[in-house]
Amino acid sequence: MLLGKKFETVSKSVVCTMAAVLTLMSGPAGAVNLSAASANANTASLPAANSFSAEQYPFPHNVVYPHGIMPSLDRDTLNRDMLNMYTKWRDLYITSEGAQPGELRIRANDSTYKNGTCSEGMGFAMLITVYMANPSNSGRSDFDGLFRYYQRALSPGYNFMGWKVDKDGNSVDPYSAPDGDLDAAISLLMAHKQWGSGGEINYLAEAKKIIRDTMEYLIYKPSYIVKQSQATTTAVISSYEIPGWFKLFGEITGEDRWEKVTDAAYKMFNHYYNLNPQTGLVPYKWVLSPTGIPTYTGINGPDSNSTSYGFDPSRLPWRVGQDFLWNGTSSHVLAHDFPDRNLKWFMTKINGNPDTALASYNIDGTNRAAYTSPRNMVGPMAVGAMVDASNQASLDLLYHYLRKQEPMSDWPGGYYQDAVMMMSMLVLTGNMPNFYDYEPYPNSTLPAPLPVTDTTAPTKPLNVTVTGSTYSTIDLSWSAAADDQGPVMYEITRDGKLYNVTPTLSTKLEFLDPGKEYTFAVRARDAAGNKTSSDAVKGSTAADLAPPSKVTGISAQARTLTSITLKWNRPADNDAINEIAYDVYMNDTKINTSKVYFPGDFKVENLQPAAAYKFKIAATDKSGNTSTSDVFTTSTTATDVSKPTRPSFVYAVEKTSDRITLAWNVSVDDNPAGTVTYDVYNGQQKMNTVPIGGTTFTMTNLQPGTEYSIKVIARDAAGNSQESYIYDTKTKK
Template identity: 30%
Template sequence: MIMVRSRTNGTRHGKRQWKWMKILLMVVLLVPTVSFLSENDAQAAAPNRPFPQQVDYPGIIKPAHVTQSDMNRSVSAYYDYWKSKYLKHDLKSLPGGFYVKGNITGDPDGFKALGSSEGQGYGMIIAALMAGHDPEAQTIYNGLFKTARAYKSSGNPNLMGWIVADDVRAQGHFGSATDGDLDIAYSLILAHYQWGSDGEIHYLNEARKMINEGIKASYVTNQRRVNLGDWDSKNALNTRPSDWMLSHFRAFHEVTGDPVWIEVIDNLYQVYNQFSSRYSSATGLISDFVVEDPPKPAPEYYLDEFKETNQYYYNASRFPLRIVMDYAFYGDPRGKAVADKLANWIKSKSGNKPANVKNGYKMDGTPIGDYATAVFVSPLIAAGTANGAHQTWVNAGWDWMKNKKEDYFSDTYNLLCMLYLSGNWWIPSGQAPEPVENLALNKPAFASSIEGTGFEAGKAFDGNLVSRWASNEGTDPEWIYVDLGSTRSVSGVKLKWEDAYAIQFKIQVSSDAGGTPVHWTDAATISNGDGGEDEITFTPQNARYVRMYGIQRGTPYGYSLYEFEVYGEN
């Protein structure tokens, strides 16, 4: 309630003043109680992609039992609640600085922690996506960015220190945490596409500087993993799967042109596949921290966080959203394969009821938690969007999520998942790419040799990024080809290598009639292959058969492909 008191001298003057005070009272009551507008907001840029964007992504389902308008209203209402509870701008040590108020784990080194770089990154993404619903979104965003820059890391000033405290001594005092900086840099790209970079902050330049001089310089390891902070080593093998923000890395690649981000994506998918095949083949789960090579769960109490750092716990719980977004936004089937595995497991484990999800699991799916919380439930609902078979799960999940209100961590991640599920998290560089059919999917396949049972040629054409074809070890040349069933116009292939890759190889095509091709034409020749994912385009060729002909191996082993995809015209 707003109370206005007035002292007057004389009846006529008093009545006139009371009349004006009543008008003033009516105006004040019309102003929202949570407002951050300043004198400069008249100059705020109009949003280019105002909420709601309600994008539909190829191959992705949304809740089907409610309308898009209903989803938009639920997101708006949840955002309003979140904003009023967690978004603050009361820093005496940094006037105009905004932060997301939240609890932390770890030692605040004598300071009173108000928030973290993690929360700062979440808040900046949310503010950029909610512009249009919230007229104060750019003011909020710029205030959050001001805090991120003021509270720079003690290790790399292009990054943010992981603690926000209302003390100037905290600015530049703390080292960084990878997750917050990845979200902050990504949010700057969102901000550029939302408001443009002609205002007080050149969002795109700030993003590029942070990506190149901060994140790449401090977080991308020599082995193409992402480490834990700017205090960590460039040779580190320890990594946090909740930091595997693959769609962020694709956005980094698009604004910098740096191929390192594709290398990181490819390597992290390999790390996941190696880890899951050994420790979580039935569930798809991954531990809070992953260490060593070959990858394995970190020990208990890793970095003194808590006992369950070797399990699927409060860090790894965020992983399913990060992985499914790579499929939703960029169409990578590896993301779909992981999301499907997770969704299939949790549906069975919970009896298809989101309220039965527990806050923590061992790698084999044994519960270690005892209740449902949004930071565990909502990302697993998001994973279900990659497959229409999970429609009931996604519907039930939305109903569970939209009214769930808990604490900073769960509520904030719940809101991010709601933005994704409702189609209101858009690709910063443009719209979703049109899906292109893989002409080789599940087609008959043949190879010069196989390493043994389970490594047959067809494994490279089954759409499963866990299975693979592998040739005999130590021999050259070796080859694998697919029969498309009829002659097609073929113009490109994707090869997704296991660690055993080719340095020199050819892509060859044939349109021979009959069951066994004899005459092959070279469509492309590669002499500097380095593994990972090769996307090779060439002049369109009429072909029924497409072959990878390996000439020189890159390892002492054989050749091995998770997937061999073929593209062209149907």
């Protein structure tokens, strides 16, 4: 069983008095040695809720991880690299556009998110922000703004975010993508250590909500592999396995099932480690078998996802490598061996030139993509290099490549590549420690800027011209600026705000609104940060006057005595990137109170049994053009054929050596006249002799130190039943 690790937050006065002690524990260049500091942290007590006015763990963190190696550079250089990259990343990707007052969001500028937001990006941004927070920056207000947006975009009925939100703040897909939520939970745990939880946001409580819902809804049982979302049955995305996070979740909550989630992740990694002995690469996606081992038969069959190592799984050397840096091989020997094997294959593949890294490979190591995508490949592989001293030369080569990069949204998948590069750089520079395992670095100060020798700005970019436009894009080009110190970068602003960074002389501004005029400028920036802006130029997207096609494929996804759940197909529109909003009409009366953006799971409730209803769906594009579907007629059922809701959050509220008292959330039935009762099972053995009318039950006459696999079955008056997820727990010894 994982024991809840005790932790503390050290006051500023304690930090000052500990300076001499921490100096004795320092590694190279004044770095805090976590293996020494953690011994003290592990014996401390959980702090009372409080509201700190300043960061308790301010950037830079200057740590030497308990395990692994670091790049061969001094601390000031590492911290300066991190700060420079963070400043540019924040300016480019953190925005208040499309957010409510007091909120911030990540701007995901690729063809999937279309300048909208995704939970993955929000998790990245919250992690980056909590680790970069310092009294001299807006770290806490940024973090709180990001979390407010995350919270407003929660998947209905859950404590995790719907994975995709459009650029105007509308939910496009309400289902979870667990990687973003796992990162959000860890960031909230770190925020609790950073600022305390007594302010406007109770960071610790919010983290525990996400952790609780993740275990309940996003973990397959009994295999304990992370699901693709709460809506899937057997699909798995490999990079959602983050063993270092799982270990900390178990320690913070005292929930021993997180140990099983960690074990399941390494079981999957071990499968591919043995399947591909030259590379150890893991594919993007696979289908779960009953044993928890990947398979590709019986569900979707083999497809390209089952052999592709690309954008998503490229994170794994960082995810697993970080588990080693924090925890060594306490979780599994593969915490070392898995990223080490990935790295050694990668170094032979790029032959000393990181620029040649492709966007994807096959898991046997052969080439797959036709274009390069080095940032998301090189960053995680560099973290993977940190697990073994034999990789020092490889680590230094990859790090020196990364430190010369800067966030540029013109790259393919720019937002994602830059976010993964940022996360990797936090680890590589010694700025992503486990706050629960070390004391704050005393007198932490920002690195001094290098002396400025270049004070001459580049020449002004000339001939900024709109060269083309569509409903949602505008093409710009310009003449080169000159600088006496070398090449320049170009920052493109849209209506006064930074939109893009590129080294080229043209760009395509995408995901714009149709029929709208924008003001653009191009700033030439040299390596020293000197800038010169062009004159402003105006450009307009084409007006969209055509409505979407009619909605088709309307069907009853589910029918009960008193409800009908509708789904339909997304209609075509002449603006391919446009998000469509829907209104639902029942018997010619609009029944939705706000626009609907997801073409499914629309539940109409409080209906009459055995009654027919007529529905129409109106589809409206961004320009306000509307089309209306044909009538779809369906009815509620005449008898009760629907299950009660699943009994959720089965949990042991009390345990002794021979009894376990269980509790769970009430199940709801669609028949208002019906009642729900419960049965409790240990495996296949029913534990109660009569139906349980409430939501608690005590199992007695149990064996000490024995694990029990429990499920609760809810049953309505018509005999329809629904099982809870499996809950594994042990009696005390």
